Amino acid sequence: MKRTVLALAVVTLTAGGEIIDRIVGAAGTDVVTLSEARRYLEYQSVFQNKELDLSRQAYREAVDQLLNQVLIRREIEISRYTPPAMSEAEKRLNEWMADKDRGLKMQKQLAAYGITEDDLRKRLLWYITVIRFTDYRFSPGVQVRDEEIEEYYKSNFLPQFRKTSPGAPEPSLDESRAAIQQILVQQKTTQATNEWLNLARQQARVRIFEEALP
Amino acid sequence: MLLVCLSAGVCQSALPADYYGRRIVSVYLEPKNQPLSRDQLGVILGIRPGENLEEERLARAIQRLWATLRYEDISVDAAADGDGVSLTFRTTPALFTGRVTVEGVPEPPNAGQLVNATRLEFGERFEEDQLQPALQSIMSLLTANGYYEAKVEPQVERRPHTQEARVRFLVTPGRRAKFSKPVFEGTPVFSDKKLIDLTKWEKWKGLRGWKDMTAANTQRALDRIRGAYLKADYLMAKARIASFDYNPQTGAVTPRLVLEAGPKVQVSATGAKVGKSALRQLVPIYHERTVDRELLLEGQNRLTAYFEDKGYFDAKVTYTLNDSAGGGDQKIVYAISPGQRYRLRHIDISGNRYFDNETIRERLNIIPVSPIRYRKGRFSKELLEADRLGLESLYRANGFRDVEVRTEIEQNWKGNPRDLNARLTINEGPQWLVESLDLTGVDLRLLDEVKALFTSAPNEPYSEVNVALDRDSILNYYFNNGYPNATIDVQSIVDEKRQRVALKYTVTEGRRNFVRDVLVSGLQTTRPDLVTSRLTVHAGAPLSLSRAVETQRRLYDLGIFARVDVNVQNPRGLERNKYVLLQVEEAKKYSLNLGVGAEFGRIGGNSSDLSAPAGSRGFSPRGLIGLTRSNMFGIGHTAGVTFRASNIQQRALLSYIAPQFRGDENVNLTVSGLIDNSRDISTFSSLRFEGSLQWARLLARGVTWQVRSTARYVFIDETTLNIDPALIPVYSQPVKTTGFATSLLFDRRDDQLDPTRGVFTTLDFGYALPLAKSNTTYTRVIARNSTYYSVAKEVVFARSSSFGWLRNLDDEPVPLPERFYGGGSTTHRGFPENQAGPRDLVTGFPIGGEAFYFNSVELRFPFIGKSIRGVLFHDMGNVFSTVSALSLRFKQKDLEDFDYTVQAVGVGVRVKTPVGPIRLDLAFAPNTPRFYGFIGTREELINGGGTYGLQRISRFQFHFSFGQAF
Structure with missing residues (x-):
């Protein structure tokens, strides 16, 4: 009798199964699943050449980034933006593979995560597309004034130069102008991108399912 | 492992990757009751037993399920099943906003404003975190209207089987704050007293304290202050409310206004x-x-x-x-x-071949000099440029892609320095035609219907306007047939040599949506079948916005709903079958109508002095009060009682109207009863009791058929009967009539109040039944036909003919109240009201007839500006003693002859108002009847006193009333 009761309980309890995937973030009609977030972290560990981090915080950041990418993907479709060619991703990948240690580590990671080289190329191309698109979309509206370049030269550029190259002759403002301009354009583009993302997230009612994060 | 499962509830000992690659044995969904059907879920998930489980495919299945927007949360469990895997999709259904009400608040604000403030959108996703902002918004609106002590409690009724969340906000408003003396800061310039007066927040200049605080009072005060600054040339003045300081002890609020007058401009x-x-x-x-x-x-x-x-x-x-x-x-x-004042004398049009000059002139805003209305003509550079562009658009819409219109102003036209000639030179260019029109992407079942929508056609003129029309028509067709995502791509292939364009329309239909069911809310006393029988959207049918709007219109036509909202639940979700939500708000049941008016002209006459049988100039004020109860018994019927009183008529009317009788929107049933005491025919006063039952059916657009049954009892006040005393005993008998009548109405006018084209015809046949000896019995036919023609820009020729014939089936003469009476502002303007036709040979008062014929023609034309029009008219006809006495004779044979045609000509003025024209007509009738009339009082007539004298209906008549004559 006791044995029979126990067997039934086992059947009942194990019939619930184990969660293998679920929603962890949503933006309108698009979602981010747990498996997608984990995959993102795996790709990040390959691209950034570091160990896989599956902490709750890491997952949260992954979901956040993936939701941003959902919004950017929509914007790319609306803009009918032509993505860069696959050869760019291949070029970058080849550079990494050319480094023997890094190349070996990457092979091990890909095998462990079940990612093919083709998958890796496609993912890399997507990341390049995102970066190029944000430049294309947001940098034309960015303007850098001379006063800002001057201010940056005085308060950031020179102190940084003095720290990294003590005693070296300091470059003049005119010599540094182009580089500083590039830095400031980059910063402002990033700022414009973030502002747009904040607004887009509100409009799309972006949610992170905190309780679903491991 | 068992212990871990017991404590954790769900085992998480195996990695997800352990299950990937395994064969799927079964797929379950929890809970069993899903918002989508099994078939739909099968298609959406795309994961079937027998296939291998793949991580990416599983993620896509979750994505597709989520995209329906029907779920709050989705997770997938896996359990080993032999060497395979069993999957369970665990879902939490989402909720969608259904009916939202805010209750307990006296107006203002009104219920609609409060519901709008919640920003809970009908049919959209409902989430708990929406309640707090809704509450804050309601509180904000309540405090703006003086309810500082209000408490609001939300109640959500969740209906999982339809995924509806019905939200009620129960408000305990507390007392409404009153204004107190405001504080003015900044640089107001005006005195405090003047500013307080402008706000009008005081009652009776402060003698009765302060008014209630409402948002409308606040806004009006600000508007008046700003208006006062503007009037005093402080153009850039700024006025705003900085704060309202509420005192809970006194219940008063002190507004603080910041006013900056700024500079004078x-x-x-x-x-x-x-x-x-x-x-x-x-x-x-x-x-x-x-x-x-x-x-x-x-x-x-x-x-x-x-x-x-x-x-x-x-x-x-x-x-x-x-x-x-x-x-x-x-x-x-x-x-x-200003320079010299010119007149546009002439417009020269040249170069046109496709459109004639008249067609072009009709479309011009510039107008040369014309008497009365445009004495200087109508011209400016802007108008000329607008005309140039308008003509080019007209030509382009007819295939003349390369048209060019040049304009030139010639001064000193025909040697007169003040006169101008406007020259329009048109270079039409070649006419482009459509070479061919290809349509692809359309379902074969819809092809014929879609093709019928085209404006463009092979060998017809090509124009971008027509192509745009085609695009809109096709997309509207698809949107109204359940295809919300349909798109159309238009390609034009141009052959410059042959001036031909080949058109290619490529349609992408997209997904088709259907109605899952219709969810109705808001019915309190109305019977549900009254609403459901008027739905034009049904479960299973394609989801059509136009049908939803048609349903809305039909429900509004019942006249019992203050508001009818139609929307789709979850409009952005990607599932095919959608609930249609119908929310109604029942109107207030009772309404009170009050009206005042007046009538003046030749009316009534004096009942004791018989010296003016043709009536005398008089003024009759009129008042009306009515009470209506709508939605009787919850079936959309209306009952009403109306009292109307004036010098010449007192009436009480009881009515019961059943519109859209028995669910047929083309059938109306009306039951009415009236008591009428009137003297609109100067010959007698009568007290009438009448009951009637009328059934009316709309047969087709503009065609109505009516059937009436009437019972009437008329008492004639013998002491008011102004006829030969010897006939008084005969004609003072009460009149009982019971009868049936049927009418056919054909109305094809473009405007019922002021038509410019079309036809209006009515045919009426009645039979008074010989039910009792005292009943009068006759048959009656009345026919009327009116036609309207636009003869030139804003000039209308209108014509109306009417004929009536009463055939007496009794030995006794037809009682006076049952005879025909005519003459007046709507039949023959050469007569005062009801003064046409046979007259009593002793007193000269009209006694009606058994036949009538009237014909009117009018020329209606613009007179001054856009609102005042002029009319020239000719009326002819009369009421005749019998149908055989009908005659077109102009001259009256003798003083006892009234069976001839009276002619009248006249002029009139019409002033356009939003509810129809006010009119004044002056008529001259050269051959009005002469007759012997009695000069004296009624007593003198009966006692053989008084005198007789020759009288005549005045040849000049004026009529002042509302609406066109016909």
């Missing part, structure tokens, strides 16, 4: 007269409340156009701005040189 015009109100309208700094160069230039341009419109085509306007007056005050002076 005075605007004047020199060189020509421009009224102050015209200046305010033309110079945009008044509307924009600021002064800048662009606005001043725009004012300059508008003033120039203003003078050009008056004929000063060489007008020049410049402005100067003087801001050195001190204290920031500014003086703006517009210097106007």
Whole structure:
């Protein structure tokens, strides 16, 4: 009798199964699943050449980034933006593979995560597309004034130069102008991108399912 | 492992990757009741037993399920099943906003404003975190209306089987705050007393305290203050409410207003007269409340156009701005040189072959000189340019892609320095035609219907306007047949040599949506079948916006709903079958109608003095009060009682109306009863009791068939009967009539109140039944036909003929109340009201007839401006003693002959109002009847006193009333 009761309980309890995937973030009609977030972290560990981090915080950041990418993907479709060619991703990948240690580590990671080289190329191309698109979309509206370049030269550029190259002759403002301009354009583009993302997230009612994060 | 499962509830010992690659044995969904059907879920998931489980495919399945927006959360469990895996999709259904009500608040604010404040959108996703902002918004609206002590409690009724969340906000409003003496800060310039007066927040200038605080009172106060500043030339004044300080002890609120008068800005015009109100309208700094160069230039341009419109085509306007007056005050002076005043005398059109001159002139805004209405013509550079562009658009819409219209103004036309000639030279260019029209992407079942929508066709003129129309028609067709995502791509292949364009329309239909079911809410006393029988959207049918709007219209037509909202639940979700939500708000059941009016003309006459049988000039004020109860028994019927009283008529009317009888929107049933005491026919006063039952059916557009059954009992007051005393005993008998009548109405007028084209015909046949000896019995036919023609721009020729025949089936003469009476503002304007036809040979009062014939023709034309029109008319006809006495004879044979045709000509004026024209008609009838009439009182007539004298209906008549004559 006791044995029979126990067997039934086992059947009942194990019939619930184990969660293998679920929603962890949503933006309108698009979602981010747990498996997608984990995959993102795996790709990040390959691209950034570091160990896989599956902490709750890491997952949260992954979901956040993936939701941003959902919004950017929509914007790319609306803009009918032509993505860069696959050869760019291949070029970058080849550079990494050319480094023997890094190349070996990457092979091990890909095998462990079940990612093919083709998958890796496609993912890399997507990341390049995102970066190029944000430049294309947001940098034309960015303007850098001379006063800002001057201010940056005085308060950031020179102190940084003095720290990294003590005693070296300091470059003049005119010599540094182009580089500083590039830095400031980059910063402002990033700022414009973030502002747009904040607004887009509100409009799309972006949610992170905190309780679903491991 | 068992212990871990017991404590954790769900085992998480295996990695997800352990299951990937395994064969799927089964797929379950939890809970069993899903918002989508099994078939739909099968298609959406795309994961079937027998296939291998793949991580990416599983993620896509979750994505597709989520995209329906029907779920709050989705997770997938896996359990080993032999060497395979069993999957369970665990879902939490989402909720969608259904009916939202806010209850317990006396107006203002009204219920609609409160519901709108919640921003809970009907049919959209409902989430708990929406409640707090909704509550705050309601509180904000309540405090703006003085309810500082209000408490609001939300209640959500969740209906999982339809995924609806019905939200009620229960408000305990507390007392409404009253205004108290406001505090003015800043630089108001005006005195506190003046400002308080402007706010009108005091009751009776403060004698009765302060008014209740409402948002409307607050806004009106600000508007009045701003208006006062504007009037005093403080153009840039700013007025705002900084805060409302509420005192809970006294229940009073102290508004703090911050007012900045700013500088004075005075605007004047020199060189020509421009009224102050015209200046305010033309110079945009008044509307924009600021002064800048662009606005001043725009004012300059508008003033120039203003003078050009008056004929000063060489007008020049410049402005100067003087801001050195001190204290920031500014003086703006517009210097106007109007120049010579011209007249547009002639318009020359040349180069046109496809459209004739008349067609082109009809479309022009510029108008040459015409008597009375356009004495200087109508012309300005702006109007000429608008005409040029308008003509080019007209030609392009007819295939003349390369058309060019040039305009030129010739001065000194025919040697007169004030006269202008406008020249329009049209270079049509070749006409482009459509070579071919290909349509692809359309379901074969819909092909014929879609093709029927085209405006463009092979060998017809090509125009971009037609292509745009085609695009809109096709997309509307798809949207109204359940295809919300349909798109159309248009390609034009141009053959420059042959001036032909090949068109290619490629349709992408997209997904088709269907109605899952219709969810109705808001019914309280109305029977549900009254609503469901009027639905044009049904479960299973394609989801159509036009049908939803049609349902809305049909429900509004019942007249029992204050509001009808239709929407789709989850409009952005990607599932095919959608709930249609229908929310109604029942109107207030009772309504009170009050009305006052007056009638003046030749009316009534004096019942004791018989000296004016044709009536005398009189004035009769009139009042009306009515009470209506709508939605009787919850079936959309209406009951009403109306009392109307004037000098010549007192009436009580009881009615019961059943519109859209038994669910047929083309059938109305009306039951009515009335008691009427009137003297609108000067010969007698009568007290009438009448009951009737009328059934009316709309057979087709503009065609109505009515069937009536009437029972009538009329008492004639013998003491008011102004006829030969010997006939009084006969005609003073009460009249009982029971009868049936049927009418057919054909109405194809473009406008019922002021038609310009079309036809209106009515045919009426009645039979008074011989039910009892005292009943009168006869048959009656009345026919009327009116036609309207547009003979030129804004000129209408209107014609109306009417005929009536009463055939007496009794030995006794037809009682006076049952006879025909005619004459007056709607039948024959050569007569006063009801004065046409046979007359009593002793007293001269009208006694009606058994036949009538009237014919009217009118020429209606513009007179002054757009609102005043003129009319020339001719009326002819009469009421005849019998149908065999009908005659077109002009001359009256003798003083006892009234069976001849009276002719009248006249002029009239119509003043256009939003509810129809007010009219005044002056008629001259050269052959009005002469007759012997009695001069004296009724007593003298009965006692053989008084005298007799020759009388005549005045040849001049005036009629003042509302609406066209016919």
